[in-house]
Amino acid sequence: MTKRALISVSDKAGIIEFAQELVHLGWEIISTGGTKTALDNAGVVTIAIDDVTGFPEMMDGRVKTLHPKIHGGLLARRDLDSHLEAAASHEIGLIDLVVVNLYPFKETILRSDVTYDLAVENIDIGGPSMLRSAAKNHASVTVVVDPADYAVVLDELKAGGETTYPTRQRLAAKVFRHTAAYDALIADYFTKQVGESKPEKLTLTYDLNQSMRYGENPQQDADFYQNALPTDYSIASAKQLNGKELSFNNIRDADAAIRIIRDFKDQPTVVALKHMNPCGIGQGETIEQAWDYAYDADPVSIFGGIVVLNREVDAATAEKMHPIFLEIIIAPSYSAEALAILTNKKKNLRLLELPFDAQNASEIEAEYTGVVGGMLVQNQDVIKESPADWKVVTDRQPIEQEMTALAFAWKAIKYVKSNGILISNDHQTLGVGPGQTNRVASVRIAIEQAKDRLSGAVLASDAFFPFADNIEEIAAAGIKAIIQPGGSVRDQDSIDAANKHGITMVFTGVRHFRH
Template identity: 85%
Template sequence: MTKKALISVSDKAGIIAFAQELRTLGWDIISTGGTKTALDNAGVETIAIDDVTGFPEMMDGRVKTLHPKIHGGLLARRDLDSHLDAAKSHEIDLIDLVVVNLYPFKETILKPDVTYADAVENIDIGGPSMLRSAAKNHASVTVVVDPTDYAVVLDELKNAGETTLDTRKRLAAKVFRHTAAYDALIADYFTKQVGEEKPEKLTITYDLKQPMRYGENPQQDADFYQSALPTDYAISSAKQLNGKELSFNNIRDADAAIRIIRDFKDKPTVVALKHMNPCGIGQADDIETAWDYAYESDPVSIFGGIVVLNREVDAATAEKMHSIFLEIIIAPSYTDEALAILTNKKKNLRILQLPFDKQAESEIEPEYTGVVGGLLVQNQDVIAENPADWQVVTKRQPTEQERTALEFAWKSIKYVKSNGIIITNDRMVLGVGPGQTNRVASVKIAIDQARDRLEGAALASDAFFPFADNIEEIAASGIKAIIQPGGSVRDQESIDAADKHGLTMIFTGVRHFRH
C-alpha cells in the first residue's frame, strides 16, 4: 500500500525539496491551502484535502482538517485489528507522516498595530489537532514540526523505508513541547486581554538561546533561555560586537547592571558592577567624566567587573576603559574609533550593544525566582518616587548639596544586596556595604571603603535602622546626611541620635530589599 504524508505548513522553508524527495520515494502527499499551491507550482503532485474528506474547505479555512478521515488516518493503531477494520469499513486511508507547523500567532501579536481580531484569527486549531493526533500515535506515525528535522527523516526513509521508533519518540516529544509553547502564548495573550492578574495556572514559555559550558560553578549544568516574546532591552537580545561567549555568571551580572542604570536616565552615567552589586556609579555632564567617577568609586573592585554606560562610548572613554581588565562593556552605541580601541588586543572582551530607548518596556516584565518545588513571581522594584514626598525627620534640614547627594544615594542603593548600605556624594559612589547579616556590619564596610572621602557624603540604607547603634557609627565617621525608609518601632531612637550629633535624616517610606 502506498504510504501517505500530510503536509500543511505556514513556514515553507525547505518544504518543496522535502516533498520532492518523498515523491521520489513513492509517497503520496495530501496537502492544503497555500502549501498545496506552493507544491503544485513547484511540480510536486499532491492530493487535495477535499478529495480525502469529501468535504470542501469552508469558513475561510477554519474547517478543513477537522474530519474523521484525517484524524482516523492518524490515530488508528496499526497493531489492533479493530482499528484497522474500522478504518477500512469507513474508507479511511492511513496517514504515516505528518508535516505541520502552525499559524504565526507569535509573529502576529508582536506586530505593534495588531488587533484583537487579528490575534484570534491566527490561533491555529486544525494544526495542533493533527500534530497531537500524530504524536500520540508515534508508534506508527512520524510527525515533523521543525524544518531542521527534514534531513534526518529523509535519511531514515531512504535507508530503511521507515523511521526508527526512537526518532518518532523524539519528534513526538518536540511536537508536544511545540504545541504547549504555542498554547502558552495564547493563554498569556488572553490572560492579559482580560486583565487577570493572578491566574490559577501560570503559563510561560521560553526558547533555548544558548547551551552554556557550565552554570554558577563548573560542576553545575546550565542553559540560557530567552522569553518567547523577546524583550529588546535585555541581555538575551543584546548585540554582541566582540568577545567570547557569555557565561552564566556574566549574564546574571550583566542583567543586574542594566537594571541599575535604568534609574539614571537624566545624565550621562556609568555603572560598574561586581558579583551582582554595584562597585561604582558615576554621573556627570559627559560620559568620560562619568567613567572617571565610576572608576574612582572603587579602582580595586572594578577590575574584572562589568561596566554599563548610558551614552555612546567615545574614543576618550574607550582609551580609559581599555587600560584595565573588564569582563563586559554595555552601551547603547560606540563610535567606530572607540570600538577599534576597545577591541585592540582584547579579543575576549565582551562588548554588548543595547537599545536604551527600550528601557521602559523592560520594566513591566515580571521577575521569576525559582525555589525548590515552586516559583516566586513578582513585579520589578521600579516604583516611581518623588523626593518632594520624602520627610526630613531631624531638626537639621539638608543643604542643597546634601539633598542632591541623598537623591543620588537613594537611586544607588536600590540594587545593593540586602542588608545594603551605600555612601555617595552628589556625583559618585564612595563606599558599598552589601549583603551582611546585620546592618551595622554593612555600615562599617561602607564607611571603611569611603574613608578620607566623606566631605559632603550621604549614606543610604535599603531598609530601616533597627537600632540607634547604626546612627552612632555613621556619626562617628563624619557623615552628616542619611536617607532611609523609616518604619522601625525604634525610629525615634534613631532620630534622637541623629539630632544629638547634628545630622540630617530623610525618611522615604519605601523599602528596597534586594535578596
Template identity: 65%
Template sequence: MSLMTRALISVSDKTGVVAFAQGLIQAGIEIVSTGGTKKILDEAAIPTLSIDQVTGFPEMMDGRVKTLHPKIHGGLLGRRDLSSHQAAMKEHDIQAIDYICVNLYPFKETISKVEVTEEEAIENIDIGGPSMLRSAAKNFTAVTVVVDPSDYALVLAEIENEQQTTLATRKRLAAKVFRHTAAYDAVIAEYLTDLVAEVEPEKLTLTYDLKQTLRYGENSHQRASFYQSAVPTPYSIASAHQLHGKELSYNNIKDADAALRIVREYTEPTVVALKHMNPCGIGSGSTISEAYQFAYEADPVSIFGGVLVANRAIDLTTAQEMHKLFLEIIIAPSFEKAAFELLAKKKNVRLLTLAFSDEHQQTPEVVSVLGGLLVQEQDIIAELPSEWQVVTKRQPSEKELEALAFAWKAVKHVKSNAIVIANEKQTLGIGAGQMNRVGSVKIALEQAKDQMDGAVLASDAYFPMNDSVEYAAQHGIKAIIQPGGSIRDQESIDMADKYGVAMVFTKVRHFRH
C-alpha cells in the first residue's frame, strides 16, 4: 500500500478522471469524492466515500457549502512533521488527505456564452475548489495536488514506481496550482470590474494562456512565447485558424496583428499589405481581386515577403496573382478550394482564416516597459467626415473627399511621424517613423511621384511648421487632411491658400508611437 492513503477528487472537467481514480484505487488509496464526480465514479464501480461521510456534515446551500470544513482543510494543511499538528489531527479525528484532484467551476466558459446572466456568472464562481487547492499546494511537502488532467499519468507513474510522488513533482504541481487559481481569480476580477464599469482599478490583474512556444523572438538569440487572452478575443491573430505553412514567428504575429487592425477600418473589399509593422500598400475595390491589385501596385517592391490580410474570401483569380510573389502570411475569412490548393503549393506560406468584423472591441492595449506596463484605450474613436472642417479658401472636390477619408483611415496605423499619400482606392506613398514630419512627407512623395493624379495627403498629427505643406504642394498635392491644433496652424493654412491646396482639419490626432 502507498504511504499516502487518502485522495479527494472533485472535478468539473471529467476528462480522464475515471482512469485516474482507478489507478489510485489499484495503489491502495482511498477516495473521497463529491457531487457529480462521485456519481461518475460510482457508475464506474469505483468505491468512494462522500464528503459528508468524512465531515459528518451535510452539503447545503445548493452545494455552496460542502468542503469548507476542518476535516477537509485540516487533512490538507496538517503538517506531517510537527507533533502538535499530528496531535490536533488525532484529537479531532482528522485523517490526512495526501492527494487532491480538483478543477474548478467553468467561470470563463460561462461568461463566454452569449447573453449570460449576471446570476449565472456569479454561481459559477468556485469557492471551495480554490480553497482546497491552495491549502494542498501550501502543504506540498506532503500533499500531491493535481489541477490539470494532463498530469494524471505522471502522478500515477510515480506512485507505481516510487509508492508516492517525488517532492520535486509535488513542488512543481503546487506552483501550477497557484498559477491556476491566480488566473481564475484574475478572470473573475476582470468580469466584476467591467460589471461595475471601473475604468482605472487600483490593481491590474491580467491573465493569459500559453498558445504557442515560439522558435525565437525578434532575433534568433531571444526566447519568446505567444499567450492568448484567457477569455479569447474573437477578432484577433490569437483566434485565427492556421490551415497551412510554417508556425507563426514572433515578428509574424506582430505584423499580422498590425494588419488586422488596419483592415477592419474598411467595409468594402480591401487588402492590406504590411511589412515591419507598417502598411506598404492598402487597396480597396469592387472585388477582392481588384483590391489586391491596388494594394500590390501601391508598392510592388515592399510587398515582397510581406503579410497580406483580406476582408473577403480569396478566390482563384486573386490567388493566382498572390502565388506569383513570396509572401509570409495570407489571412482571409476563407479560401476557395482551388485558391487554397494553389497557394498551398508553397509549403512555407502561412494561410490563416479569421472571421472578420468591423466592430471595434474596446479592449485595452497593454505595452510593457522596464518595471511596468502602459495601458490605454485603443484608438478607435468614431469619426464623422461631416464634422471635419475645411480651413482653406479652396474646398476639396467630392473625389478628393473620398481620397481624404481613405487616407485618414490608413494614416492612423502608420508609425509616427506618419504621412500617407493616397487616392480613393489605394495608398500611393507612405512615410513612417521619421524624426521630423517633413522627412516623412519627402519619403511618401518620392514613392508616389509617378502616381500623383488625384493624390491627397494625410498627416497623423499637425504640421508644426508650414514646410511640409509647401513641399507637398510643390509636388502635386491638391488636398491635405490633418488634425490641426498647432499654434502655427495659420501659417500652414496660408501656405495651402498660396498654392490653392484644400486643407481639412479633423480635430483628432492619430499618433502611433
C-alpha cells in the first residue's frame, strides 16, 4: 500500500527537498495552502486537502483540515481490525507521516503593530489538532514539527522503509512540548489582555539557550533557558563579543549586576559585583572616573569579579580595566579602541553588550524562585522612591552632602544580601556587610572594610535595626548619618541612641530584603 504524508508548514525551510525525497521513495503527498503552492511550483506532485475530504476550504482557511477523513487517517490504530474496517467503510485513507508547523503566533505578538484581532487570527487550530492526533498515534504515525528532524526521518525511511518506534516516540514527545509551549504563549497573551494577575494555572514556556558544562558546582547538571518572548535587557539576550562561554554562576552574577545598575541611570556609573553582592559602586562625571571610584571601593574583592558600566567603554577606562583579572565586563557599547585593548591577550575575558535603553521594560517581568515541590512568584523590587517621602526622625537634620550620600547608599543597599549594611559617601561605596545572620555582625563587617575612609560617610541598612546596639557600633566608628526603613517596635530605642550621639537618621518606610 502506498504510504501517504500530509505536509502543511509555515516554516518552509528544507521542505521542498524533503518532499522530493519522499516522492522519490514512492510516497504520496497531501498538502494545502501556501505549502501546496510551493511544492507544486517546485514540481512536486501533491494531492489537495479538498480532494481528500471532499469538502471545500472555508471561512478564510479556518476550516480545512478539521475533518474525519484527516483525523481518522491519523488516529486509526493499525493493530485493531475494527479501526481499519471503520476506515475502509468510510473511505478514510491512512496517513503515515505528518509534517506540520504552526501559524506564527509568537512572531505576530512580537510585532510593534500587532492588534488584538491580528493576534487572534494567528492562533492555529488545525495544525495543533493534526500534530496531537499524529503524536497520539505514534505507534504507527511519524510526526515532524522541526525541520532539524527531516534528515533522521529520511535516513530511516531509506534504510528500512519506515521510521523506528524510538524515533516516532521521540518525535511525538517533541510535538507535545511544541504544542504545549504554543498554547502557553497564547494563554499568557490572553491572561495579560484580560488583566488577570493571579491566574489559577501558571503556564510558562522557555527555549533552551545553552547547555551548560555544570551548575553551581561541578556535581550539578544545569541548562540555561530563555523566555520564549525574549527580554532585550537580559543576559540571555546579550551579545557576547569575546571570551569563554558563560557558566551557571557567571549568569547568576551577571544578572544581579545588570539589575543593580538599572537604579543608577542619571550619572556615569560602574558596579563591581562578586557572588551576587556589589563589592564596589562608583559614580562620576565620566565613566573613567566612575570606574576609579568603583575599583577603589574594594580593589581586593573586585579580583575575579563582574563589572557593569552604564556608558560606552572608552579607551582610557579599558586601559585601567585590562590589567585586572575580571570574569565579565558588561556595557551598552565599546569603542573600537576599547575593544582592541580589552581583547588583547584576554581570550577568556567575557565581554557582553546590552541595550541599556531597554532597561525599563525588563523591570516588568515577574521573578520566579524554585522551591522543593513548587515555585514562588513575585514582582521585582523596583518601587520608585523619592527622598521627599522620607522622614528625618532624629533631632539633627542631615546636611546636603549627607542627604546626597544617603540617597546613593539607599539605592545601593537594595542589592546587598540580607542582613545587609552598606557604608558610602556621595559617589562611592566604602564598605559592604552582606548576608549575616544578625545585623550587628553586618555592621561590623562594613565598618571594618570602610575603616580609615569614614570621614563624611553614611550608613544604610536594608531593614530596621531591632536593637540599639547597632547604633552604638555605628557611633563608635564615627559615622554621623544613617538611613533605614524603620518599622521596629524598638524604633524609639534606635532614635534615642542616635540622638545621644548626634547622629542624623532617616526612615524611608520601605524595606529591601534580598534573600
